[in-house]
Amino acid sequence: MPPAIETVDLVKEYGELRALQELSLTVEEGEFFGLLGPNGAGKTTFINTLVGLVRKSGGEARVFGYDVEDDYRQARDAIGLAPQEFNVDRFFSIREVLKHKAGYHGVPESEAADRADEVLKRVGIYDKRDERFDWLSGGMKRRLLLARALVTEPDLLILDEPTAGVDVQLRHDLWELVTELNDEGTTILLTTHYIEEAERLCDRVAIMNEGRKVTVATPDELKQRGTDTIAVGLESTPDGAPELGAYAHETTVSGDRLEVRVDDGGSTAPRLLNDLEAMGHEIADLEITRTSLEEIFVDLTRSEDRTVTRSGTESGEDTGDDGSEVDAPSTPEREREQEGVA
Numbered sequence: 001m002p003p004a005i006e007t008v009d010l011v012k013e014y015g016e017l018r019a020l021q022e023l024s025l026t027v028e029e030g031e032f033f034g035l036l037g038p039n040g041a042g043k044t045t046f047i048n049t050l051v052g053l054v055r056k057s058g059g060e061a062r063v064f065g066y067d068v069e070d071d072y073r074q075a076r077d078a079i080g081l082a083p084q085e086f087n088v089d090r091f092f093s094i095r096e097v098l099k100h101k102a103g104y105h106g107v108p109e110s111e112a113a114d115r116a117d118e119v120l121k122r123v124g125i126y127d128k129r130d131e132r133f134d135w136l137s138g139g140m141k142r143r144l145l146l147a148r149a150l151v152t153e154p155d156l157l158i159l160d161e162p163t164a165g166v167d168v169q170l171r172h173d174l175w176e177l178v179t180e181l182n183d184e185g186t187t188i189l190l191t192t193h194y195i196e197e198a199e200r201l202c203d204r205v206a207i208m209n210e211g212r213k214v215t216v217a218t219p220d221e222l223k224q225r226g227t228d229t230i231a232v233g234l235e236s237t238p239d240g241a242p243e244l245g246a247y248a249h250e251t252t253v254s255g256d257r258l259e260v261r262v263d264d265g266g267s268t269a270p271r272l273l274n275d276l277e278a279m280g281h282e283i284a285d286l287e288i289t290r291t292s293l294e295e296i297f298v299d300l301t302r303s304e305d306r307t308v309t310r311s312g313t314e315s316g317e318d319t320g321d322d323g324s325e326v327d328a329p330s331t332p333e334r335e336r337e338q339e340g341v342a
């Protein structure tokens with residue numbers, strides 16, 4: 001079985017800006033994969049390239065072996081997308097919206113109605129089935145986007161910040177539901193700003209910054225890349241920072257408190273205490289703090305310049321006079337989808 005997602009040197013240029021820079025990424029079938037990165041890292045551009053809303057400028061992108069442009073229909077039919085923006089037809093009841101979506105992906109009308117009911121129940125808004133999108137609360141709208149992504153029974157579910165701005169209850173409901181879907185075999189690609197969410201749900205995460213892949217690792221592997229801080233309270237104020245061994249990457253003193261940055265706090269603390277006592281310091285208390293995944297993330301995603309430096313004629317085709325994106329959908333279907341009608 002080919003990977004659920006495979007990109008090789010994927011590039012997207014918006015005029016002078018390289019939103020994706022030679023991005024090579026593989027997501028295996030059945031994985032729960034997280035895409036993390038600060039605002040503007042290129043996460044949505046990556047997703048939009050996979051679903052055919054953005055035309056790539058270079059490289060390759062395949063979904064279950066189907067080229068996202070040459071085999072657009074097969075690739076697109078395999079994906080359920082819950083986008084970040086609310087792009088839902090406002091003139092029909094939400095049940096109709098779901099039926100249309102299923103029909104658009106080739107599900108017969110009779111089955112589309114059953115599927116619509118089933119997913120509405122699954123996301124918990126079946127009692128709202130006859131209402132229009134605009135009448136739903138923000139949290140219900142998020143649920144509907146998920147229902148719409150699920151109505152085609154996709155093999156790959158893409159969730160672009162599904163829990164942005166939702167309350168704690170809904171966040172937990174969504175986590176439970178997507179975990180269930182993944183257990184049932186659906187491959188999941190999730191973008192999020194909540195590190196806790198990625199840590200909790202994902203088998204592996206890719207950290208992106210400025211259009212590039214910075215690293216791919218399991219959340220545990222990432223955490224191991226961090227350092228620990230041992231904070232020691234001393235009985236009296238030392239004269240300056242004590243000279244410690246190479247295990248201490250950085251030592252800072254503030255009054256009678258000492259902070260020592262080390263690789264592994266647990267195994268280094270006894271040695272540090274011995275060394276300090278040998279120097280005549282009396283220890284009052286000690287505390288070890290681990291680097292959070294969030295700190296590691298911040299560390300890995302410091303800014304760099306990603307403006308296109310060559311003359312860039314290739315990028316011109318995608319850019320309007322004002323530098324804005326003018327990715328024309330190449331089929332009426334794509335246009336419908338972009339408008340959120342499908």
Ligand SMILES: Nc1ncnc2c1ncn2[C@@H]1O[C@H](COP(=O)(O)OP(=O)(O)OP(=O)(O)O)[C@@H](O)[C@H]1O
Binds near residue numbers: 017037
């Ligand atoms: N249609 C467009 N035209 C021009 N530039 C764009 C367009 N869409 C995105 N960009 C630029 O491409 C870069 C990547 O944006 P993208 O939305 O993919 O990032 P993101 O990682 O999803 O960010 P966020 O976390 O804020 O949603 C940004 O600098 C953005 O301004």
